[in-house]
Amino acid sequence: MTKRADKPITLADVARRAGTSTAVVSYVINDGPRPVAAATRERVLAAAAELGYRPNRIARALRSRTTGVVGLVLADASNPYFAALARHVEQALERRERLTLIGNAGYSADRQRDLVDRFLAAQVDGLVIVSAEGGDDVTDLAQAAGVPAVYVHHGPSDGRARVVGADNHDAVREAVAHLRGHGHRHIAFLGGPHDAGPVADRRTAWRAAVADDPWAALLRCDYSRAAAHSLTRRLAAGDALPRALITATDEQAIGVLSGAWASGVAVPGRLAVISLDGTPESAHTAPALTVTRQPLEAMAEQAVELLSGRDPGAPAAHAPLVIRRSCGCDGDQD
Amino acid sequence: MTKRADKPITLADVARRAGTSTAVVSYVINDGPRPVAAATRERVLAAAAELGYRPNRIARALRSRTTGVVGLVLADASNPYFAALARHVEQALERRERLTLIGNAGYSADRQRDLVDRFLAAQVDGLVIVSAEGGDDVTDLAQAAGVPAVYVHHGPSDGRARVVGADNHDAVREAVAHLRGHGHRHIAFLGGPHDAGPVADRRTAWRAAVADDPWAALLRCDYSRAAAHSLTRRLAAGDALPRALITATDEQAIGVLSGAWASGVAVPGRLAVISLDGTPESAHTAPALTVTRQPLEAMAEQAVELLSGRDPGAPAAHAPLVIRRSCGCDGDQD
DNA sequence: CTGAAAGCGCTTACAG
DNA sequence: CTGAAAGCGCTTACAG
Numbered sequence: 001m002t003k004r005a006d007k008p009i010t011l012a013d014v015a016r017r018a019g020t021s022t023a024v025v026s027y028v029i030n031d032g033p034r035p036v037a038a039a040t041r042e043r044v045l046a047a048a049a050e051l052g053y054r055p056n057r058i059a060r061a062l063r064s065r066t067t068g069v070v071g072l073v074l075a076d077a078s079n080p081y082f083a084a085l086a087r088h089v090e091q092a093l094e095r096r097e098r099l100t101l102i103g104n105a106g107y108s109a110d111r112q113r114d115l116v117d118r119f120l121a122a123q124v125d126g127l128v129i130v131s132a133e134g135g136d137d138v139t140d141l142a143q144a145a146g147v148p149a150v151y152v153h154h155g156p157s158d159g160r161a162r163v164v165g166a167d168n169h170d171a172v173r174e175a176v177a178h179l180r181g182h183g184h185r186h187i188a189f190l191g192g193p194h195d196a197g198p199v200a201d202r203r204t205a206w207r208a209a210v211a212d213d214p215w216a217a218l219l220r221c222d223y224s225r226a227a228a229h230s231l232t233r234r235l236a237a238g239d240a241l242p243r244a245l246i247t248a249t250d251e252q253a254i255g256v257l258s259g260a261w262a263s264g265v266a267v268p269g270r271l272a273v274i275s276l277d278g279t280p281e282s283a284h285t286a287p288a289l290t291v292t293r294q295p296l297e298a299m300a301e302q303a304v305e306l307l308s309g310r311d312p313g314a315p316a317a318h319a320p321l322v323i324r325r326s327c328g329c330d331g332d333q334d
Numbered sequence: 335m336t337k338r339a340d341k342p343i344t345l346a347d348v349a350r351r352a353g354t355s356t357a358v359v360s361y362v363i364n365d366g367p368r369p370v371a372a373a374t375r376e377r378v379l380a381a382a383a384e385l386g387y388r389p390n391r392i393a394r395a396l397r398s399r400t401t402g403v404v405g406l407v408l409a410d411a412s413n414p415y416f417a418a419l420a421r422h423v424e425q426a427l428e429r430r431e432r433l434t435l436i437g438n439a440g441y442s443a444d445r446q447r448d449l450v451d452r453f454l455a456a457q458v459d460g461l462v463i464v465s466a467e468g469g470d471d472v473t474d475l476a477q478a479a480g481v482p483a484v485y486v487h488h489g490p491s492d493g494r495a496r497v498v499g500a501d502n503h504d505a506v507r508e509a510v511a512h513l514r515g516h517g518h519r520h521i522a523f524l525g526g527p528h529d530a531g532p533v534a535d536r537r538t539a540w541r542a543a544v545a546d547d548p549w550a551a552l553l554r555c556d557y558s559r560a561a562a563h564s565l566t567r568r569l570a571a572g573d574a575l576p577r578a579l580i581t582a583t584d585e586q587a588i589g590v591l592s593g594a595w596a597s598g599v600a601v602p603g604r605l606a607v608i609s610l611d612g613t614p615e616s617a618h619t620a621p622a623l624t625v626t627r628q629p630l631e632a633m634a635e636q637a638v639e640l641l642s643g644r645d646p647g648a649p650a651a652h653a654p655l656v657i658r659r660s661c662g663c664d665g666d667q668d
Numbered sequence: 669c670t671g672a673a674a675g676c677g678c679t680t681a682c683a684g
Numbered sequence: 685c686t687g688a689a690a691g692c693g694c695t696t697a698c699a700g
Contacts, residue, residue, distance in 0.1 A: 008693095010692095010693055010694085011693065011694060011695095012693080012694095020670075020671080021670065021671045021672075022671090022672095022693090022694080022695090023670070023671065023672085023673095023695080023696075024669085024670060024671080026694070026695060026696085027669095027670090027695095030695085033695090033696080034669075034670085034696090035669065036669070036670085037669055037670085040669080040670080054454075054455055055455065055693090055694080056396075056455075056457065056692090056693050056694065057455050057456050057457065057694095058392060058395045058396045058401065058456075058457050058692090058693080058694090059396050059676090059692070059693030059694035059695090060693080060694055060695075061392045061676095061694090062390075062392045062393050062396050062675095062676050062677070062678085062692085062693080062694070062695095063675080063676050063693080063694045063695045063696085064676085064694080064695060064696095065676075067392065069435070069456070072436075077417070077420075077421045077424075078418070078421060078614060080414065080615075083411070083417050084412070086411075087411045087412060087438065090411075090436060090437070090438060091438065094437070094438075099435055099437075099452060099453075099456055100435065100436055100437075101403070101433055101434065101435055101436075102406075102424060102434055102435075102436040103424070103428070103433075103434075104421065104424060104425065104428075118433060119433075120388075121388055121389065121390075121391050122391050122392070122403070122433055123390065123391065123392045225617070225618035226617075226618070229618060254618055254619075255618055257620050258618040258619060258620045258621075258622060260620070261620035261621055262620075262621070262622075262659075280412060281414075281615070283559070283560075284559035284560070284563060284588055284589055284592045285588075285592060285619070285620070286591050286592045286594070286595035286596075286619070286620045287592075287595055287596070288592060288596075325596075342677095344676095344677055344678085345677065345678060345679095346677080346678095354686075354687080355686065355687045355688075356677090356678080356679085356687090356688095357679080357680075357686070357687065357688085357689095358685085358686060358687080360678070360679060360680085361679095361685095361686095364679085367679090367680080368680090368685075368686085369685065370685070370686085371685055371686085374685080374686080389677090389678080390676090390677050390678065391678095392676090392677080392678090393676070393677035393678035393679090393692090394677080394678055394679075395678090395692095396676090396677080396678070396679095396691095396692050396693065396694085397677080397678045397679045397680085397691080397692050398678080398679060398680090398692085399692075
């Protein structure tokens with residue numbers, strides 16, 4: 001036998017049983033904003049407990065105009081990098097007792113705008129946009145609704161929007177230096193189709209680090225395993241594979257690895273690889289990827305802090321080099 | 335210059351401008367439940383458009399007791415299988431114009447229960463629980479709140495709860511037959527630490543399919559890449575690796591692949607592998623995994639249908655065999 | 669410290 | 685077909 005929900009308990013029920021007013025019950029439930037005598041508080045608490053009272057958040061939201069819900073819009077949840085970022089944002093929000101509404105834009109500016117619209121209609125207290133190239137600028141929508149918004153990873157660069165990212169320059173510098181330490185003279189870079197945002201930063205940093213090498217090759221392909229896989233196979237077939245490669249993203253690195261396998265190209269023997277994301281997936285590829293690990297948790301925290309109006313002040317977090325096997329190191333792997 | 339949100343437009347504003355009552359405005363906005371004269375409807379629509387009216391969903395929810403929001407609780411969002419399932423559930427919900435609240439239980443029964451509590455307080459219209467072993471039975475909570483709940487992948491087996499899964503038996507039978515076709519006599523199975531639910535079904539189906547082989551080995555390890563990685567290394571070191579292996583999950587299969595790589599074991603040459611999840615990740619491992627692909631989209635659709643009270647009636651969907659390289663086939667891979 | 673009451677923005681009987 | 689009004693369950697001035 002389970003209890004039925006015929007009549008949810010309301011504040012008024014509790015007030016009645018405690019012999020007081022709804023105002024007082026509200027004060028004790030919310031610990032304010034007015035003080036309540038200790039004895040009264042006890043009676044209220046007891047009544048609430050006996051009745052099994054659960055505040056109706058919808059009613060509270062209507063009245064107080066704050067829902068405790070934040071909208072999280074993702075460029076693409078099937079990309080493990082974005083998925084991991086999303087998880088950290090959700091956790092950061094959870095720690096602050098906020099609920100998170102999630103939505104997938106699938107790289108479509110229209111869908112992103114739609115999602116934001118719907119989240120705004122649901123009266124979210126804030127918006128976290130984990131965006132990518134092609135994402136829409138929704139700053140105007142959020143602003144019109146008076147809702148704070150922050151972009152993570154990639155955002156409009158006109159300075160109107162708050163966007164949090166990691167320090168890509170140092171990371172790329174370290175990656176290049178590490179590959180050089182393995183004796184590589186020419187270090188190629190695999191970027192996006194026409195990169196912007198963080199990937200463009202990474203490419204720029206790479207170019208600066210290899211400025212002395214006129215043969216450093218810039219490769220490009222979509223941010224997908226499939227695209228990097230076929231690029232690698234094509235390059236291998238034409239004997240045009242570099243000996244050392246930095247990939248802009250893990251997805252591309254994984255595609256490179258599987259393409260190399262399919263072409264019989266040994267990694268790291270024939271082709272050394274370092275990837276610049278460092279998602280959890282990168283630890284268990286074959287071989288395990290050496291990466292610069294994006295500080296996803298720090299980024300999520302920063303984003304959520306910014307949402308609360310607090311300026312975390314901290315600069316972009318550092319992405320440390322995590323040495324595994326794909327670079328040529330002989331890391332202990334279990 | 336962006337518009338400020340000093341005073342959101344309300345139904346009453348629209349009614350005033352259209353020279354009618356709030357009731358009528360509500361009827362046209364919601365297309366019911368009462369008819370409205372065409373001329374009036376036009377005026378209302380025009381007024382709403384001119385004012386840029388957006389219904390306040392919170393107010394609507396308070397009054398109508400339905401929020402249009404569904405809570406999705408995940409056993410573990412860092413597991414790509416659950417993540418993919420989550421994505422499909424979110425999309426199925428989106429197609430029905432529902433918003434999805436997301437939360438991560440991290441395999442903790444307590445946290446799962448907590449999450450459900452908070453979702454219920456937010457007045458969700460329904461609950462989708464993507465659960466795993468160790469998940470809590472929250473049927474009582476949901477029932478007490480009068481909110482429909484459905485489990486996906488794994489749920490309580492007492493029959494009180496609705497749980498949707500795939501047909502694991504056929505999938506496993508096909509996998510075994512395929513490996514036999516490659517000439518393997520002994521086909522091992524890698525299960526969970528003490529499997530229950532779907533993995534137990536898969537193990538049972540495997541056992542039945544290899545009933546004629548007294549040497550078929552049952553291996554066990556955690557559902558993580560790391561665990562499968564070290565198991566594989568250990569087995570390789572002790573020369574105790576099977577020649578053909580079916581893994582219960584992709585995570586384990588990926589760990590096996592990376593462990594095999596680290597041990598210098600050739601896949602599929604020395605060790606053939608088929609995995610039983612078939613998440614997107616499985617397509618770009620090195621080598622690419624042959625899998626039985628769980629019908630995630632169908633499962634998500636079924637779950638969401640069940641939530642609406644409709645009984646989809648369809649039996650558990652079939653998980654087709656997707657042939658790639660790890661089984662020993664020479665599939666074309668780009 | 670406490671209570672009576674207004675009001676958040678909707679939906680929906682109820683009367684016309 | 686339309687309007688005046690109650691009410692969803694809270695929070696919060698306002699008076700005591």
